[in-house]
Amino acid sequence: MSNRRRFAAMAVALTLIVGAGAIGYATFLRMPQVRAAGSLGAAFTLTDDRGQPITEKALSGHPSLVYFGYTHCPDVCPTTLYDMAGWLKTLGPEADRLKAYFFSVDPERDTPEIMHSYAGNFTDRITGITGSSEEMQKAIKGWRIYAKKVPTPDGGYTMDHTASVLLVDAGGNLRGTIAYQENADVALRKIKNLLQQE
């Protein structure tokens, strides 16, 4: 190989590397709140709050709000579900295609019945999801949610967990998040953006 050809090959390789990096970086910038690049989500078989099986397919074909919490949570979870119900009500028919899911990070204690009375108290539009701990771990890990059981001295436990609401598009891709107690106007704008991305 001549020097000139070797140089040309190196130039092509370098362009490819830089180009791939730029595309990767641009993708990363479009999802500023995602902690790691790559596709999120995982296959799971869980149970909805009406006792019916539900899989990861529930998160495709329409945009979704996805929240992970638990019913033994005195503050963040009821506040967030209350906010979610408020957003859905404010958006009205505009958000007809939007679905909302409340996954339990505490499936041991959160039975479908408990999830049903809990979620149903805010709105009939939030579907509670629970099931076996193993299957729930797939969803928790797949969506890069932090959930950790913390024992209390009385033998019980609380759960530390991610408090943001995930904005998932019809293709099942994470498009952003809504932080705990985010300004309602900002939250609504984020949801409208999600609805317009189809």
Added chain:
Amino acid sequence: MLKHAFASAAFGLAFLLSSMAFADDVKVGDLTISTPYVRAMVPGAPVGGGYMTITNTGDTDDRLVAASSPRAGTVQIHEMRMDKDIMVMRELADGLPIPAGKTVELKPGGYHVMFMKVTDRFIEGQTVRATLKFEKAGSVDVDFPVGSLAANKETSHVK
């Protein structure tokens, strides 16, 4: 006569109940407890958060060391905080310090008393009594009016 006595007893009871619905400041030793409230509980959830403001007008530090209520199996003193986007909740094993001359606020997203193992859920409009125990000031009964599901201050019905 007897009728009259019943009527005044009923009136007295009604007066007592209605006065309980207003959360007046509660004083114990150098401490003043104001605007206590709890949030209504969601069906299916056996826990509820209680909030209040505690002011220490004295010269010595005090500490909220324990709480109990006939409405709850246990009541714990918790710290809740956000660590980036993760909710972290801890029981304060040594209680909550109330420093001399300072005001400590127990509010949503922060310190709270957590009513646990609650069988009859708190419903908006009710009042929940709890006994708070302070290291120096001693014990005191406080009536917590029940606000809305997302109440963020006393008697607040909308968030």
